[in-house]
Amino acid sequence: MITLTHFLVVSACIFSIGLYAVLAKRNTIMILVGIELMINAAILNFVAFGKYDKINYGGQVFALFAIVLAAAAVAVGLAIILNVYRHFKTINPENIHELKD
């Protein structure tokens, strides 16, 4: 029998791995991947709780919204990464110090 706690523990593991990727990686694309992992953990929580909500379907509806938001965030983030790479010739966030030209 799969209970709610099973889902919560799995999503906690995925969230922590995403947090580690965000903190430890020296590559902007891998940081974005870490954020994607954290969003996926949140979506797993949404659907796990949404199983108990047949009247409003709140969990599943907002899981879909979260997927759309993540896609929009990735599109804008990658456009910014490509611009930064064109300007600085690196995507290591520690080498990108200045915002102005």
Added chain:
Amino acid sequence: MIESLLFYAFASMAIISALLLVNIRNTARALFLLFIVLFAMAGLYLFALADFIAITQILVYVGGVLILLIFAFMLSNKELLNDLQSTSKRFISLPNWQALILALAFLGIMIYSYIGWSQHMPQWIAQSEAKGTIILPTDNNIKALGFKFMTQYVLPFEVISVFLMMALIGAAHLSRKEDKE
């Protein structure tokens, strides 16, 4: 029985691939490992009886976001070829210990609170279990979701549609080639 077995298989696949993803040195391989993580997460959504979410995950994430990430990686890494070839020496990078401690502490706090929390389920879960308003495997989820999107959640749906269009136009505007004047 077989349900739990499949659940554990998907969960371990997701967690082990994610661990390998953050520890592997080669970014291209890490991005391909993200494929496996996202597919395994889609499988886990099926166990929460969210079939439409699982399909959307595969369509949007695996078909869109991941391809976009691979594109950006290939456009922004001039050492891609040597990177792909020189992986035999050190396959896995050493973990960054500060980040590792922080992530493990976060995991510990969350697991601890879940274990304490699972003894006292929220009221609304107990109520919906008593009234029988939980989603069953025989339900027609997609039809219900469509009705909900067009009636109860129509305002957030429209807002997120406009937002997605704004984000895509903004991304196209940001990544255009500037003409030299």
